[in-house]
Amino acid sequence: MPADPATPASERASPPSLDRAARALRGSWPALDERRLAGWLLGFSEGFTRRANSVWMLDAVEDLQSSVGAVEEAYRVRGLPSRFLTTDSSDVDEVAALRAFGYVTSLSGGILARSLGPTDGRGQPLPAAHPSAFVSVSGPQLPSDWLDAWLAWNGRRLPSDRRLAPRILSQGTPSFLSVSVDGSLAATARLSVVDGLGVVDCLVTDRASRGRGYARLLLERAQHEALALGASSCLAMVVDGNDASLRLFERLGYRRLGAFRYLEGPDRTSCC
Incomplete structure (x- = not known):
């Protein structure tokens, strides 16, 4: 497409x-x-x-x-x-x-990037099948319901996850975006603007709400917020194999700047 x-x-x-x-x-x-x-x-x-x-x-x-x-x-x-x-x-x-x-x-x-322009952020209407759905933006304080949803959808249930996540996610002046349907969160995203570039991460949709365009709504809103905060482009990291996420970004005009790789060293611990 x-x-x-x-x-x-x-x-x-x-x-x-x-x-x-x-x-x-x-x-x-x-x-x-x-x-x-x-x-x-x-x-x-x-x-x-x-x-x-x-x-x-x-x-x-x-x-x-x-x-x-x-x-x-x-x-x-x-x-x-x-x-x-x-x-x-x-x-x-x-x-x-x-x-x-x-x-x-x-x-x-x-690593994907999309340059921003003056009309970015004119979001699409919310799906008619969910008239009670709406997009919200808050920050820099991390909303507790946003954190609960993001941790649960990523399978992070350790006590240390709940202790460490707010300390990392709240650094700087981030914006926390979400889609709510009938009062419950259906999707989340996070935006940070660093050196004039907007970074979008934590883009996750609840499994039961996938395929309804909520991730796109959040991405478009994140672009709008980034532009308002002075960003010239938006960035994202998409792991290999996440084809659905890659298609979403490509449909909105994101292009690959290059690859990232985590290189992990061998265990050099002595046996005795």
């Missing part, structure tokens, strides 16, 4: 570079504890989500072997796997070295 973005391409800004997009993605989901190691930024968040517990390769390091060793030790003492988030803009020699050290891809996907 062809894309049907609301604003003609000629009226939209140019898409961001992959490197700039990666930095915005990091800033939208910061770790609770961060440590700089030359050009690398190590994130620690007690294991809650990959993005908040990975090394972002922002710039090069001089001594690669000793730097990898320092990374592995930093994560080992915290009981976490050593994991790097790489993109197509990461230093190819550093990525090749990680592969040589035994790092393998544990998750991959695409």
